[in-house]
Amino acid sequence: MLAKRIIPCLDVKGGRVVKGVNFEGLKDAGDPVEIAARYDAQGADEICFLDITASHEGRGTILDVVERTAAQCFCPLTVGGGITSVEDIRRLLRAGADKVSINSAAVKDPDLIAQASKAFGAQCIVLAIDAKLWAPLRAHGMPGHADSEEGTPALCKALGMNVPEMLKWMGAMRKRMDTLPPVPTRDPTKSSVDLAHLGKRWHVFIHGGRVDTGLDAVEWARLGVALGAGEILLTSMDADGTKAGYDLKLTRAVAESVDVPVIASGGAGTLEHLADALTKGCADAALAASIFHYGTYTLAQAREFLKSRGITVREIEP
């Protein structure tokens, strides 16, 4: 039986591991190659690097990190952050990445997913989605974010488009999403989510989760898969950094709408949270950063806990 995966994620900036709270207030947590090797030795099911280097000049450092990691870690390696072209993907795969995750660039140009999937296979193209509860819903007692930018100017700036271009982009996206086949009917006994009533709950945010695109996260996931994404890395911007647990409703809504694996991300604070994401959230994998980085739990403890909850995880001899 296929095991559920536990994926430690390393946010890498300028060649060092950092982890912020709600993507801010970054702390230095060490050398990515060393930390990856530690996780590999602990039996990580996969390791994820997210390059959050802001400047274009600093981008080369991640290739070096990936190359040095791949020479000594023999587990799947996913790399994301700042990828804008098929050439970027080729370079990362050559350096030793097994999968790459695309985020903002895919929102700007969804055809990048199709091109990359055709060139390298769907199995190595991960669509990363940063989702946040739609603002009017947040106003009703839901957690709010003072830092997010909504509205046309911010979106135009993030997309690098003027207003007519942005409107054209929005129209094209709408058209593509409207032509998606309906969500297949699943076994009703397995689902507690009425997908028909979920519309427009979570929006896709880009640029480090700061800018609202207005796109519906579930629809965007479905479009991404239709274009050739082989996996969805789903981060709840509301939960990220809170350590209060994954957004299970969001995770489940996406997991039940696509037929590729979904990695839950954002909010892990306890082992119970991991178990919830994999059961109630219907995720295939749970990604976590701080609970592993700061030694709160080891991967072995996580595996043991999940096993005690009846979740299939990899058996590893100590």
Add this chain to the structure above:
Amino acid sequence: MNIAIVNCGSGNLGSALKAFVHLGANAALRDRPEDLDAADALVIPGQGQFGDVMNGLRQRNLVEPIRNAAKAGKPVFGICIGLHLFFEGSEESPGLAGLGLLKGSVRLFQGSAFGAGGGLKVPHMGWNALKLTREHPCMRGLEGKFVYFVHSYYAAPAQPDDAVAWSTYGQVFCAAAGTGNVFGVQFHPEKSQHDGIRILRNFLEWKP
């Protein structure tokens, strides 16, 4: 032992090479027929589409050198698409002949257990457990171990004795197969941490 990692133009060749280098093996990526002829053992790794990889081998004139190595009794090891190529054909590329080193074909995961209705996602991606059906030197110590799979198609050996290991994903499927000096695995040992590396080490010690 001079190991040729056959470069058939598919992706992910570097991982297999890195793993063999890590084990101290004398391995290199090779794509010239004479280099394959000169090698003591061949590894056909990688991911890709059956037809693309098979055509990649043809264009580089590597089909005969692989068949010759198999005939000559040299260890020939296939990983993922490499295992698929050993068979006579694949549903992934109908009408295209494989290497024909093993009898049988390659099939797509399909049916009521898969896709939107059944809930099992294709490709089968992640860690799954092995069940050995017979002893094989390359699979020593691997009973019940979890290894890393990424595939939508699986090998269906026509000769039951060719199967070496099974795994389960909606159905029982072949996870490793071989006959004589030809051996292949569906999963990625180069990505299966300790247990995967053990298979590669077993392969290096294998004297078929």
